[in-house]
Amino acid sequence: MLNNEMQGILHGSQEAGWVLEPEAKRLLSLAGIQVPRFSWATTLREATDSAANIQYPLVAKIVSPKIIHKSDAGGVTVGIKDKTRLVDTFNRYSTFEGFAGILIEEMVTGLELIVGAKIDYQFGPVVLLGIGGTGVEIYQDTVIRMAPITATDVRSMVNGLKGKRLLTGYRGSDPVDSEQLTRLMIRFSRLLMDLEDQIESIDLNPVKCTGDQCIVADARIMLKPKTS
Amino acid sequence: MDFTPLFKPKTIAVIGVSLSNDRHPANVIYNKIHLRYPVKVYPVNPRGGRLQRDTVYTGIAEIPTRIDLAVIAARAEFVPDIMESCIQNDVGSATVISGGFSEIGREDLQNRLVAIARKANFPFIGPNCLGIYAPARFDTFFLPGERLVRPDPGRVAIISQSGGVLVDQMVKFAGQGVGLSLAVSIGNKALIRELDLLTYLATDPGTSVITFYVEGFEKNEGRTFVQAAAEVPKPIIVLKAGKTAEGSRAVSSHTASLAGDYRVFSEVLAQHGIAEARNEFEMVSFCESLSCYQKPVEGKVGIITVSGGHGALATDVCSAYGLTIPRLSEDNQQHIRQQLSPSVQPIASLSNPVDLTGSATDDDFVAAAGGLSSAPEIDCVIILLLPYSPGISSDLGARLSYVYHREGKPLVAYVPHQEKYRMLIEGFELNNVPVSSSIDGAVLMVEALRRCRPC
Structure with a gap:
């Protein structure tokens, strides 16, 4: 069930047509899905203060209702080591169209997966799992299931990926924690069922998975266009 | 809704036979049923008269017996009234062969048919279809009997949105020795749709394998279909047409772009244990195999x-x-x-x-x-x-x-x-x-x- 805060986030995002990343992450964390420690700063002072809290090195991203594809717009900076770099980044982002602050968050590493959702015309809510990152549409290594899904579905989704060995441990790397991944997928599927009437699609990309956690490093929730 | 009169009729009326044109679809249907099948058939035309040596009835009400199935092949604008009169005269079901409904933009006429049928709980197939082929019992295809390739009676049922594809599959079934229990061309599927037939065939003792040729489902209809299919113990095969993505519709998320209509269709079918045949060749092999092993x-x-x-x-x-x-x-x-x-x-x-x-x-x-x-x-x-x-x-x-x-x-x-x-x-x-x-x-x-x- 969506609580009041979740409802509020969705309501407030209607005009933009999508949920800004910091709010999307807040929504996900309310649904029990793990996100990096983050802060949404609208002034330079807020930015430097929260950076000190989260600790360098960190990631900064533009927050703007006008910029959906942040990387393409040059609105993602990783590996910010100190305050000077942060100030530079803040000043640069503040000139972007629709600037509504910057998102500052801890750096997370891990195998990059995509976890997605879409409201399909014929089949309703469906979830997607695949090899993620910026090359997601090039590799097209994804598996789709009708939601809601079970733990058995998650297992068979992983088995259906060409790149499944990346998840099960390849060339000495730790296998992805399958319990964490399953928990994420099932909570995501449950959230999707609650959001069914309000959204069009969701990208959690990348979700960074390691041997002990799965963290949603970026989230984009596209709302259903208002019917005129 | 009782489908027995639709698929196992003992009496059939063919409405819309022509007194002057032997090649009229209604005449082809009347002749083949009359000459070849073990059911009683009655021709109907409001003008009455005689067709060869048989009495042509001026309306359903004139026929002396109760009719199980009315095959309606009259002009589209007459069909709602004909259906009303079928219902008034206790006819059990109808197959509307006539075109001229939603496929040419006449949704209004089609909606009227559906409203009339729903109110009376009256099952009908079509419109704009070939209707039903029940091996050795009867068929409503307006294709001359001598031109049809007839598969043997058997265990496979086939439901098709396209009449042409259906008949062609029957040719292939006959060639490969796949036996048929029932073939239905559902045309515009105004009232009876894939899900209704899936439910009927799931308990039909004559059918072991249920196959569908589908072009597309309505909103959320696919969801209901796969959920029902997952509960059916018989193998289900689906051949989907229209696999190519529609144009380059701008999508703002990776998921929307990766999970195109066909990919979702295909993977959701697999999730629910429905065998998707990717082409005609697979379809025939699948039918042959699954009619032997379930x-x-x-x-x-x-x-x-x-x-x-x-x-x-x-x-x-x-x-x-x-x-x-x-x-x-x-x-x-x-x-x-x-x-x-x-x-x-x-x-x-x-x-x-x-x-x-x-x-x-x-x-x-x-x-x-x-x-x-x-x-x-x-x-x-x-x-x-x-x-x-x-x-x-x-x-x-x-x-x-x-x-x-x-x-x-x-x-x-x-x-x-x-x-x-x-x-x-x-x-x-x-x-x-x-x-x-x-x-x-x-x-x-x-x-x-x-x-x-x-x-």
């Missing part, structure tokens, strides 16, 4: 051949579909070898594929099939038969079918389809072992059993 397999294939080349070709095709050819354990190989005839024993290669060599006899095939079928590492067997091999007799099909009945692991065979080998082929088919005319087809028969397994 239990899914994982796809751990044992191959028996008398030619190394055939074994290698079949292995390649299996691998391309992701079917595995597990190596047979030494114990199981030993067990098979002991039962082979003296001339084959020292030269056969048994690791899988099992190559019995050109010296193989029926007994060797039976021993190898028994050995593979009882091995836990194998869950189905492909037999590649070269009928010109001297040791093979036409009893082989029957004998191998006993192996299936004993061990319960599906067997499929490849035999070149030549008239000369007909008796050998029938030895398999009449004993419920599917036979393909190609190696690829035999592998597809196994793939069909795997694709029915929910993933």
Whole structure:
């Protein structure tokens, strides 16, 4: 069930047509899905203060209702080591169209997966799992299931990926924690069922998975266009 | 809604016969039912008169018996009134052959039909369809009987949005010896849709396999369909048309772009254990295989051949579909070898594929099939038969079918389809072992059993 805060986030995002990343992450964390420690700063002072809290090195991203594809717009900076770099980044982002602050968050590493959702015309809510990152549409290594899904579905989704060995441990790397991944997928599927009437699609990309956690490093929730 | 009068009518009225045009669709339908089928049929035209030597009734009300099925082939604008009069006269069901409804923008006329039928709980197929083909009972296809290729009565039902595809599938079924229980062209599917027929066929004792040709579902209709299908114990096959993505519609998320309409369709079907046939060729092989076997397999294939080349070709095709050819354990190989005839024993290669060599006899095939079928590492067997091999007799099909009945692991065979080998082929088919005319087809028969397994 969506609580009041979740409802509020969705309501407030209607005009933009999508949920800004910091709010999307807040929504996900309310649904029990793990996100990096983050802060949404609208002034330079807020930015430097929260950076000190989260600790360098960190990631900064533009927050703007006008910029959906942040990387393409040059609105993602990783590996910010100190305050000077942060100030530079803040000043640069503040000139972007629709600037509504910057998102500052801890750096997370891990195998990059995509976890997605879409409201399909014929089949309703469906979830997607695949090899993620910026090359997601090039590799097209994804598996789709009708939601809601079970733990058995998650297992068979992983088995259906060409790149499944990346998840099960390849060339000495730790296998992805399958319990964490399953928990994420099932909570995501449950959230999707609650959001069914309000959204069009969701990208959690990348979700960074390691041997002990799965963290949603970026989230984009596209709302259903208002019917005129 | 009771579909019995629709699919098992004893009395049929054909509404809209022409008194002057013998080739009018209604006349074709009337004639074929009248001449060839064990049902009573009545022609109807408001002008009355005589058609050949039969009385033409001026309306449903004039017919002296209760009608189970009205076949309506009159102009679209007359159809709502005709349906009303059918309902008033206690007709059991209708098939609306006529076009001129939503397919040309006349949703209003179609909606009127649906409203009339819903109110009276009156089942009808169509409009804009060929209707129903029930082998040896009746059909409403406006195609002259002598031009139709008629598959034998059998266990496969086929439901199609396209009449043309349906008739063409029937030609292929006949060619491959796939028997038909019921074929329905649902046209605009205004009232009775895929889900209704799935529900009906799920409990139809004459049907073991349910197949659909689908162009698309309405909003969320696919969801209801797959959920219902997952509960049906019979194998379900779907052939989908319109697989290519529609243009370059701008999408703002990766998921929306990756999860295109067809990919969702295909993967959700697989999730629910519905076998998607990707083309017509798969469709026919799947039907043939699933009409013999209804239990899914994982796809751990044992191959028996008398030619190394055939074994290698079949292995390649299996691998391309992701079917595995597990190596047979030494114990199981030993067990098979002991039962082979003296001339084959020292030269056969048994690791899988099992190559019995050109010296193989029926007994060797039976021993190898028994050995593979009882091995836990194998869950189905492909037999590649070269009928010109001297040791093979036409009893082989029957004998191998006993192996299936004993061990319960599906067997499929490849035999070149030549008239000369007909008796050998029938030895398999009449004993419920599917036979393909190609190696690829035999592998597809196994793939069909795997694709029915929910993933």
